[in-house]
Amino acid sequence: MPRPVQYNLENVTASATRLFWLEGYGGSSVDKLLRATGLNKHSLYKAFNGKEGLFIRCLEHYIDNEARPYRDVLANNHGLGAIRSYFQRVTRRTRHHSNMGCLVANTAAELGDGHSQVSKRIDAYYRDLAGLLSRAVAQGQDIGEIRSDIDPLDIAKCLVHMVQGISISHRFRSPVAADTESLLQLIAQPPGKNQ
Amino acid sequence: MPRPVQYNLENVTASATRLFWLEGYGGSSVDKLLRATGLNKHSLYKAFNGKEGLFIRCLEHYIDNEARPYRDVLANNHGLGAIRSYFQRVTRRTRHHSNMGCLVANTAAELGDGHSQVSKRIDAYYRDLAGLLSRAVAQGQDIGEIRSDIDPLDIAKCLVHMVQGISISHRFRSPVAADTESLLQLIAQPPGKNQ
DNA sequence: TTTATTACAGAATGATCGTTCTGTAAATGG
DNA sequence: CCATTTACAGAACGATCATTCTGTAATAAA
Structure with missing residues (x-):
């Protein structure tokens, strides 16, 4: 019934993690994160509740993967x-x-x-x-x-x-x-x- | 001949250093730095060539003092x-x-x-x-x-x-x-x- | 006292911050 | 085919970013 998402959550998290890793929390603006992940602005807030939420997921992703x-x-x-x-x-x-x-x-x-x-x-x-x-x-x-x-x-x-x-x-x-x-x-x- | 400065360079550097130390480079906005040091916006740019210049002086100040x-x-x-x-x-x-x-x-x-x-x-x-x-x-x-x-x-x-x-x-x-x-x-x- | 010089206070700048909102596209159940 | 739902794309938001500029106050030499 609903429109399916176009992004892959794993890929999104991985590339966001890489940006945070390279440029830090403050250095990674939402715009940069959108460019790096290919994510839609709305989707970022829907899926992660904003920048801080995404960061916490990325920290977990880093620990689990890297x-x-x-x-x-x-x-x-x-x-x-x-x-x-x-x-x-x-x-x-x-x-x-x-x-x-x-x-x-x-x-x-x-x-x-x-x-x-x-x-x-x-x-x-x-x-x-x-x-x-x-x-x-x-x-x-x-x-x-x-x-x-x-x-x-x-x-x-x-x-x-x-x-x-x-x-x-x-x-x-x-x-x-x-x-x-x-x-x-x-x-x-x-x-x-x-x- | 010129008007003498109102600030004390040592005090300014010390309080700016403390802010950078507490909140990091990115976390210390120019406005916060002005509030912390009591410095005038113009003076910050005249004396330190902006935020980065001030930071380098503060790093030196930290090493020399702290x-x-x-x-x-x-x-x-x-x-x-x-x-x-x-x-x-x-x-x-x-x-x-x-x-x-x-x-x-x-x-x-x-x-x-x-x-x-x-x-x-x-x-x-x-x-x-x-x-x-x-x-x-x-x-x-x-x-x-x-x-x-x-x-x-x-x-x-x-x-x-x-x-x-x-x-x-x-x-x-x-x-x-x-x-x-x-x-x-x-x-x-x-x-x-x-x- | 006049004049040159510099600090001061803060308004103004354009860019960017994180976040929200609006309209459109895409998908499925009826 | 229509209705409903959700993603998408990006405009718009007010706030704040670092920096520059403008006008005024203060100082000291002439």
């Missing part, structure tokens, strides 16, 4: 190897997404805790990441690849900060970024020591 | 103690500057490498920080308080990322932030080991 593979590497591997693979991927993200950084980190810095719904989602995101890292650290500690003199969650929190920092550095194209192997060496069990 | 004490703690102390004092201060910044984070980190995330003058300044800022941290690490290694199996600059780069990450976490009021002592433990010489 960040997901990174998360999965952590979840599907064990111990130090999981952490190594994760950081290698984060470090090499620059190849394809130069000067974009991470949408979650960018948003945290840009919006702070102004939009409570957004900052709650960001908090949950980093909490989840800390949990996965903590789990991998504990696994590594059990088999003796990771030093056991520090609480796994404490190590994980440090690692979360490092990911955040690496993202920020990528965002402004810093030529200086930490090497993954030295980062791992910080948390690894020293070779001559068997717990 | 970040300076932190930098000095690093420069005026030695080894692990310098690093400990630095991170303790960074971690406790939240007390007075809750949800503000660090203007440099916020700017990096918000503007990326769009404004080349700005991103160059940010790069120089973090380079300087990495240099000071590297120096402190090397000192600590010499006297055996910091592990010597990793290059001091590599350790310093990791520490820079941690500062960036802590700033981002403060910005969105993350209740989860890494503990300074566990962070230090990562780089410290293990107790039973004398290099």
